[in-house]
Amino acid sequence: MKTRREATALETHSIKVSRWQPLRQVYPATYEAILTIFQDAGLQPYDFMADVGRTLGPSWLLRVRYGEGYPNEAVLETSDEGLNDIEQQVVAFVKDVVNACQETAVKDYRNFMRTNA
Secondary structure, eight states: OOHHHHHHHEEEEEEEEEEEHHHHHHOOOHHHHHHHHHHHHHHHHHEEEEEEEEESSSOOEEEEEESSSEEEEEEEEHHHHHHHHTHHHHHHHHHHHHHHHHHHHHHHEEEEEHOOO
């Protein structure tokens, strides 16, 4: 049974994934590299969640969710080698996600201050 979050992600990206798995368990070195990029930008491990899913073909989907409650997500289709070797495509994708995550964090903070002031 798919959770609501997974069903939404699968519908949004129209690429079927067998199941999402935590990136930290499947590709620990890639997770550490992504974590370093986030930390260099002043973000913390709890600011994002990274998963991978095997497509029905030879590729993988890398999904990074962020924001308060993780409602925002970005997905990149890549190969097994792309995740093992942390190719430039993956690094560029993660840097784009970091920028979006920072913007979302600022909006979430402003929203919090407005509602709790």
